[in-house]
Amino acid sequence: MPFHCRECGYQSPKWLGRCPGCGKWETFEEASGPSPAGGTASGDPPRPLADVPALSGERLVTGMPEVDRVLGGLLPGTVVLFGGEPGVGKSTLLLQLASRLAARHGKVLYVSGEEAVAQVKLRADRLGISDAMLYVQAEQELLPIVRAVEAIEPAVLVVDSLQTVLARPEGGEIGSVAQVREAAAQLARLAKGLGIVTFLVSHITKGGEFAGPKTVEHLVDAAVQLEGVREGDLRLLRCLKNRFGSTAEVAVLQMGPTGLTEVPNPSLFFVSQDRVPKPGAAIVPVLEGSRTLLVEIQALIAPGSGFGPPQRRTAGLDLNRTSVLLAVIEKYLGVHVRAMDVYLAVAGGLDVREPAADLGVCAAILGSVRGRPIASDTVLLGEVGLSGEIRPVRKGPERLREVAKLGFSRAVAPKGPLPKRLSLEVVQAQSLQEAMEALELT
Numbered sequence: 001m002p003f004h005c006r007e008c009g010y011q012s013p014k015w016l017g018r019c020p021g022c023g024k025w026e027t028f029e030e031a032s033g034p035s036p037a038g039g040t041a042s043g044d045p046p047r048p049l050a051d052v053p054a055l056s057g058e059r060l061v062t063g064m065p066e067v068d069r070v071l072g073g074l075l076p077g078t079v080v081l082f083g084g085e086p087g088v089g090k091s092t093l094l095l096q097l098a099s100r101l102a103a104r105h106g107k108v109l110y111v112s113g114e115e116a117v118a119q120v121k122l123r124a125d126r127l128g129i130s131d132a133m134l135y136v137q138a139e140q141e142l143l144p145i146v147r148a149v150e151a152i153e154p155a156v157l158v159v160d161s162l163q164t165v166l167a168r169p170e171g172g173e174i175g176s177v178a179q180v181r182e183a184a185a186q187l188a189r190l191a192k193g194l195g196i197v198t199f200l201v202s203h204i205t206k207g208g209e210f211a212g213p214k215t216v217e218h219l220v221d222a223a224v225q226l227e228g229v230r231e232g233d234l235r236l237l238r239c240l241k242n243r244f245g246s247t248a249e250v251a252v253l254q255m256g257p258t259g260l261t262e263v264p265n266p267s268l269f270f271v272s273q274d275r276v277p278k279p280g281a282a283i284v285p286v287l288e289g290s291r292t293l294l295v296e297i298q299a300l301i302a303p304g305s306g307f308g309p310p311q312r313r314t315a316g317l318d319l320n321r322t323s324v325l326l327a328v329i330e331k332y333l334g335v336h337v338r339a340m341d342v343y344l345a346v347a348g349g350l351d352v353r354e355p356a357a358d359l360g361v362c363a364a365i366l367g368s369v370r371g372r373p374i375a376s377d378t379v380l381l382g383e384v385g386l387s388g389e390i391r392p393v394r395k396g397p398e399r400l401r402e403v404a405k406l407g408f409s410r411a412v413a414p415k416g417p418l419p420k421r422l423s424l425e426v427v428q429a430q431s432l433q434e435a436m437e438a439l440e441l442t
Contacts, residue, residue, distance in 0.1 A: 003028050006172035009181055009213060029170070060155070060197055063100040066253060066262045067093075070224060070237050072245025074156075076195035079188045081162075081217060081241075083202040083210050084226035089235055090201055091115075093226060093253070093260050094158050095123060097199075102133040107154040113140045113164030127259045140174065142167045142183055146190060154196060159187060161201035163211060180212035188219050217241065228255075232349040234269075235260060236288070250289035267406055270295045270348035275376040280368030283379045283408075284360035285399040286352050292402040294379065296347040297357060299364035304339045316346030317361065318353060325361055325384060332388035332432055333442070335369055356393035358384035359412065359435060366441040374439055375410065379403050382414040388432045390414040400424060412438050 004011045006029055010021030018025050059073025071080070084090040095110065102108040108131075112120050117138045124130065135152055139145050142165055149157060159165060163175045167182035184200060191198040200220065203211040210217055217223055221243045228235040237251035252266035263269050271283060271294045280299040285292050297317070304310040314322050322344055329335050344361065346352050359382035367374055374380075381399060383391040390413075393399075397419045400411055404424040412435050415428040429435035436442045 003030055004178065006170070006176070006178050008176070009178040027172075060101065060105050062097050063104055064097065064262065066251035067097065067237060070239045070249045070251045071222065072242065072249075074197045075244055076197065077192045078222065078244065079191050079198045079200065079220045081202055081210060081220040081223040082199050082226070083204050083224070085204050085228075088226050088228050089255055089260055090226055091160055092123065092127070092255075093235075093237075094160060094199055094201065095120070095129060096127060096259050098134055098156065098158050099124075099127075099129040099131050101156045101197075102131045105155045107133050107135060107152055108156040108158070109135045109137065109148060109152055109154040110158045110160070111137045111139055111145055111148070112160050113138075114161060126257075140164050140166050141169075142186060146186075149190065149194070149196065153194075156197045156199070157187075157191065158199045159201065161203060162187075162216070163203050177213050181215055184212075184216045184219055229349060234349050236350075238289075246290075248290045250291060252288075252293075266291065267293055267402065269293070270346070270350055272296060272347070277373035277376045279371050279373045280364050282360040282364040282367065282374055283376075284352075284357045285379055285381055285403050286350075286354060286357060287395060287399070292399050293350070294403070294406065295350055295352060295357075297352075297360045297364045298345050298347055299361070299368045300343040301337060301365060301368040302341045302343075304341050310339055311341040311343070313342070314344045316349065316351050317344050317357070321355075321358075322361065324386070325358060326365070328384055328386065328388055328432065329362055329365060333366070333436060335366065337365065337369065340369075354393075355383035355391075356381055356399075358382060359390060359432075362432060363412075363436070363439055363441060366436055366439075370441055372441055374441075377408050378410040378412065378439070379408050380412050380435070380439075382412070382429070382435070384432055390429050390431060390435060392416045400426065 003015050005019040005021055005027045008022035010019050015028050019027050055075055059075055061068050061073055098108045098110050117136050120136050137148055162180055165183035166174050167179050167186060172178045205211050223241040224237055224239050226235055226237050233255040235253040235255055239247045252263045253260045254263050282297050283294055284297055285294055326337050330337055360380040362384060363380050383393055385391050392414045396416060401419045403411060404422055410425045412427045412429055415430055418426055427438045
């Protein structure tokens with residue numbers, strides 16, 4: 001369209017005095033000219049698909065197996081949108097990846113729009129990074145970034161962050177929707193034209209989505225988010241989009257004095273090492289991507305104060321789902337928890353949202369009420385329905401096989417097919433009542 005708003009990016013076939021998108025006046029301007037990034041991702045004449053050559057070149061690996069597990073290797077020209085909450089470790093992880101990529105694949109250009117070069121150097125010294133092939137630039141305008149790329153010819157470009165790039169001086173304020181969209185489009189065109197792997201760091205909104213227009217997510221080849229809380233050291237790198245690989249993978253990382261490191265055994269990271277039986281604790285195998293992780297669900301049920309409604313608090317679990325499970329327990333097991341204070345948490349700080357943890361939540365609640373521990377070599381798996389039945393879960397046999405490899409000897413699970421030659425005693429329960437009887441919690 002010939003006209004667009006320089007503040008919010010709203011497009012119109014004719015000039016408007018007031019933008020319908022953001023409500024501001026005198027912000028419409030005519031769409032102009034060629035981009036400073038040069039190159040093009042299109043413009044080729046049509047040709048038969050059979051005559052189009054396949055993508056050539058080896059995939060670039062970062063040398064950090066957990067990250068390579070998520071990204072699946074990086075083809076030349078790949079554009080990765082990299083997001084995360086402030087302070088979660090985006091810049092730290094990308095500086096580490098830039099160093100490893102420089103050591104393996106040649107020149108890497110790290111462009112910071114938020115920090116001075118001396119500040120980047122300070123973090124690099126803390127991380128023990130001093131690669132001669134790693135170039136650093138503090139710049140916000142797009143044209144000098146493009147000139148630096150053309151001069152250095154790096155294999156990898158890191159832009160931290162996309163919201164600080166000024167694509168056009170007359171295109172509105174820095175960080176506006178129009179500037180972000182324009183900067184992303186031009187950097188992606190540059191990456192495709194020169195075959196450079198490009199990481200674009202993006203801010204995150206309060207809702208947990210990438211800041212800026214949705215077109216940026218459609219434009220890039222891969223979109224990943226680094227999740228975690230600043231109070232803890234656990235970080236999860238999750239892939240939301242990947243044109244050249246799977247999105248069913250997750251990397252488990254740990255923040256330390258020397259940056260982010262890989263967790264040696266993620267499957268057992270969230271379970272207490274002593275594994276001493278405790279009332280109100282249940283171990284559940286949950287899926288993160290295609291990986292089975294064992295988590296410990298802890299419950300504390302205490303008598304209510306009698307003043308006001310009873311407390312309901314959860315950490316890492318869905319509060320609404322917990323309320324449903326409490327109603328099922330009261331209805332079908334006859335355990336009166338209505339007037340009690342209920343506190344539930346997932347040890348280790350992981351967020352568990354899948355229904356496969358339902359049986360473990362119910363067992364932890366019953367264990368706390370009865371004061372009886374569940375055996376430390378027992379895991380629980382199953383979705384609890386509103387009529388008290390135990391329903392099968394996704395990839396149940398694979399989870400049980402992984403549980404057996406980790407040294408557990410007993411599992412309570414819903415009825416269904418079991419893996420062959422499984423070195424694990426599986427108690428298959430059809431109802432919540434049967435499962436609690438098997439655990440001696442009735």
